[in-house]
Amino acid sequence: MKKDSANKTPVYFFGTCLADMMYAESAMAAIRLIEREGYEVIFPMEQSCCGQPAYNSGFPDEAREVAWKQVEIFSKHDYPIVVPSGSCAGMMKVHYPKLFKDSPDLFIVKRFSERVVELTTFLHQYANAQYVDKGAPIKATWHSSCHAMREANCIEDSKALLSQLSNVELIELERERECCGFGGTFSIKQPEISGAMVSDKVADVVATGASVVLSGDAGCLMNITGHMDKENISVKGQHIAEFIWERING
């Protein structure tokens, strides 16, 4: 099981439940990007979901059980925990301590939360990743997930990585700071409002003239590309990790 790991700094990887269900390739690209910087990625197999769906839907006890499972699994070592999602990283960093505020395990949870770091922040700030773009010229636009922006605070890191790709012209959305309408269970509990929001977001994407919309969050991507697909809009949606991995490998 153990591959050549001599002298490499180990980091944990939390893939997210959406990666397991729909975005495995994106998460795999994220792992490759971390390894490329000379780290050894360790993937605990019992990991699942950060617990956010239940946490946001009025079921804190179920969320706490699922959260505790992650805390346990990732507390065998004090390695950083890299998460390819601003939203899940925000949940684990900002909300876990609140979820356990009355628990005797709070200090364990806090130690866990302190180690959580969003993928692009890790690549940019910790690993100082440098990229050479081997792809053809392309116009891309960027969607900031709300929790990436307001909880994980990783948007500058994401953009700093993208700006290294010399053939990528990044065109900003007019309403970059506005939510795409996903909101987890919101999208099925308030489908009409969610629909109005995502159709506005897609109109904004189309107006940029970009051929691909990038994001650091699979949830938003699933929402935006799902709507584009239904409307037969040919703009592609891609997770930033997969996009960078493809660009630097030509």
Next chain:
Amino acid sequence: MASNEKFNFAQNVAEALADSQLRANFRFATDTLIQRRSTVFASPEETNFLRDVGSSMKKDVLANLPDLLEKFEAQCTKNGIVVHWAETAKDANEIILEILNENSAEKVVKGKSMASEEIHLNSYLEEHDKEVVETDFGEFIIQLCGEPPSHIIVPAVHKNRKQIAEVLAEHIEGMEYTEDVDIMLANVRSTLREHFKTADAGISGVNFGIAETGTLCLVENEGNGRMCTTVPPLHIALMGIEKLVENVEDIPAIYRLLCGSATGQRITTYFNMISGPRKKGERDGPKQVHLVLLDNGRSKIMNDPQLGDVLKCIRCGTCLNHCPVFTRIGGHAYGSTYPGPIGEILVPQIEGLDPKGAIASASTLCDACAEACPVRIPIPELIRRMRDESYGNADPSKVALSGYKRSCVESMVWRGWQWSQTSPVMNKMMLKGLALFGKWIPKVGPLKAWMSVRSKPQFGKNSLKDLVKKEGVRHE
């Protein structure tokens, strides 16, 4: 509350979304207000510092509220203001009616007051044969239409200029249709002047009550507030008990936060500091000033450390402007005095969760409101709390009618989800199941909702866990 019987949030939402003019009006208005706010709060450091000041100021006030209220009452009384305590909305309405009756006041001019909307004062007074005239321009318009406000700062924001022109042409005698704002304002002004001259009493809200000095502060732009509180012989002010500040020195910061957040102004055109009735020898001002202090559930809210945060609110309305849901559905859809994010966390607490708890579902928890709130109320956290309370899952549940949404099916779904996310075997089975049979999941329930505007989700053949193993990533 009577209006609750007909409250159907899903239907309200559907109707609002179908009205493209309404959506355009709200989008235009909220864009403008956000933009104006950003010019006043251009420096993030300064703004965040100011928000810290505002937040801790209100926190301190709430921590010492009983003492401060006593001090405030004593100071007001000393200033000649008659103080009344109203435990409920009904009490407040009755007290106000009684004051009017004692003074044989039949006609009332009103300044803008959300507290008066909260207690449905206008309809109560009208039921008791009083004439009530709203004098804020926006409130005046919606009163003509018989509508409630759709925004706590800009009550007629759901109407554009053309629609307002139509309302005025229809209701103001001798006025012809015009979209010229100056002409519209001039006409309304001269109509209102007559009302000010003939009113027996003026009713206003209070933005800040200063405990140390017993002063009532009123923030406004049109001068109608000053007219209401100075021209008629009787002034009645209605104030929520949480609207206190401790000292005069607290005013500049909180005032700047309010103006900047509400309308993107550095200062408003008028800032009234009312410190009592006309004194001997003075030639103007009301002969009597009454203050009605409204509880209406607030002291109960205050008892819970988390729920109590909602009482820091200074009613600036910026959380409405920043809310992507409010911008889409507008204020009326919430069917409540307070719409948008502040409504989602306040209304269920005042009116009970059933049926108003439903409005707490209208949020993606995007945090845009909390990022803008001048007193740093953690609005999304309180929305989550409303959701927990709705299912009876808060520990302990404190909001009235908590658990109204409890359902065996939904509880079982979440239990099942928990199992699939804590048991590796179940997790594996679930992922395998999705990969193999995902495309045959019938298009009903949640999937149907998802697919109303999106194509069917494509579940991957491999889970990340499969790939990790295949590609030789170290796993444990």
